[in-house]
Amino acid sequence: MKRILGTCGILALTLLATPASAEFTYKPPGELVPGSGQGRVDSKIYVPNMRFPIEQAPAYANSQVWGHGGYKGPGGGQCDTENYSYPWWDNYCESRSWDVPLCPSGNGHQGQDIRAATCEDNKHWAVAAEAGTITNIGTYSVYLQADNGTRHRYLHMDPASIPVSEGQRVAKGDRLGRVSNAFGGTPTTIHLHYDLHQNVSGIGNTYVPTYMSLVDSYERLLGIPQEPCEALGPDGGTLDDAGPCFELHGPPASWRYVTDAGHDGDLHWTKAWDDPDASNWAQWHVETSEAGTYEVEVYVVADYAQAQQARYVVRHAGNETEKRLDYTAGDGWRSLGEFDFAQGADQWVVNYDNTGESLDLDRRIIADAVRLTRIRPAQPEPDAGTTQPDAGNTVDAGQADTGSDVGSGTDSDQDGEEREQSTRATTTSSCSSTGESSPAGLMWLLVVLGFGWRRRLASK
Known part of the structure; x- marks a missing residue:
């Protein structure tokens, strides 16, 4: 402070x-x-x-x-x-x-x-x-x-x-x-x-x-x-343009400052243009105290935001994702989507002025507040001792068909399918690493023995 x-x-x-x-x-x-x-x-x-x-x-x-x-x-x-x-x-x-x-x-x-x-x-x-x-x-x-x-x-x-x-x-x-x-x-x-x-x-x-x-x-x-840019709480938080996590870039004379509108009563704006390179941009530095999936929203005030393809880039967990936003679709909190953030810094949200819209259109981009809301925690790393079956550790195929025994329960259907296939592929082994037979292994063993016994009987 x-x-x-x-x-x-x-x-x-x-x-x-x-x-x-x-x-x-x-x-x-x-x-x-x-x-x-x-x-x-x-x-x-x-x-x-x-x-x-x-x-x-x-x-x-x-x-x-x-x-x-x-x-x-x-x-x-x-x-x-x-x-x-x-x-x-x-x-x-x-x-x-x-x-x-x-x-x-x-x-x-x-x-x-x-x-x-x-x-x-x-x-x-x-x-x-x-x-x-x-x-x-x-x-x-x-x-x-x-x-x-x-x-x-x-x-x-x-x-x-x-x-x-x-x-x-x-x-x-x-x-x-x-x-x-x-x-x-x-x-x-x-x-x-x-x-x-x-x-x-x-x-x-x-x-x-x-x-x-x-x-x-x-x-x-x-x-x-x-004053440092402090980490957001476990549930997320709001980064305002008046806070230490916010930076304006480019010629300050191109930015306009408004003190009677916006989140917490102030905002910045500049004009959008169609140059390949950005001239002005606003940056909100993001540091998360806990990893997870967060919804990212930006605050829009209609009187100061008319760009129809405002260009945002979100850096999250080492990745960069570009999003476009039509300001004219509504003001207040507007969502850019959900993103997986790592714990820590080196993450940010940036709003660039090179939206691709001509200066002649006199459209503005706004730099006010960004809000992150955690939707779900990060998926924990699998436990190698219990969740990654191998040839020496038999897993009942009936327990692996939903993915509920592996991971956090928040995985997509596709992830669960991939786990089911890899798990069932290991059930051909008849013995565990401790020498104990699994039920499925015993069944296959009895089938094989029975088939062999019938062949022996037929040869007599």
Whole structure:
């Protein structure tokens, strides 16, 4: 689980790595400093696997306006120790006049204020969160356009410290400038304002919540283990697009994120197309605690799923099976079929965008939730001592005609037939390995002896 500091107390951490990691806690997303506005409760990581935008830890995400030294703060100077301590506070949507459609009020702070390790001007480096191109450098701003379409904006760095130029390519982690208080001639507190700009379904290009992407990247900077994809229970379970077992692949700009529909209230979608290669795909990693036959279902919302031959591939027990699904046949939970899964990982469900349908048809594929329900347990391995007859161990043919004495009782009729034939083929032996005669063997022996006796009588 993520290390969230709730409103009722502090969850202390004692996890490895550095003193910073041992202390790191954060308030839930959307919980702002009291009196500073209404936040957006949104746990989505909008930029997975990004680099934390300040080069070294510790760093402290909180409000520079409602913190010490801010014009709406509780008093004291900006270097107050409370500004340089955990927990972190979200301040996306904090009361401001900027137009931010995803905020509850429709306007607010576009991103997150972050203080570096110490209250020292022009010392701590800000770095590129992703690889991309520098598209603009203003009087106190640097714009980084990532290759996937996300725009990263950095404000208040010392202009003289900026080593990059417009049009320059940068790699993840490259230095962009040092944290300062530059603000176009009007100084602010020493901090980095950082925000993300993406294409959101129904809105277009806009500022998206930054907080949980920062939490995720900061934990990796500290060396804190990330939330694992855990094994499903014996009866199966649900893998949602907001969980740790879900991954989006391909250009993020091609995916749209919806926060008012779908299983558990959110979903992703992108357009289907007819290219031979997939451009975007969604993957649900599956780890089962017990082997068995599972029904696999996907959650469909009609407004965001119109493909008539959505292409899914299920990897199960070392096999890969492709399935096609017509979304228009109904929404809600839709079955892909039943599959035999092994115990453990290296199994998954993938939804590809190359369905074979033309882009001109404007059909969408959906990536929301996948559900596995165990239909029956795995068939146990046969016991060699009792269920595999051989020439030295006679089996009564009358006990082998249904397959009920071999296996788990869930076998198909064909499997039972094959066992019956192989079992009866061994009944020609008249003696068991212990030297004891079976009833069927004695009968055949008596027939043979009787035939021989009659021949002897006839020869006399």
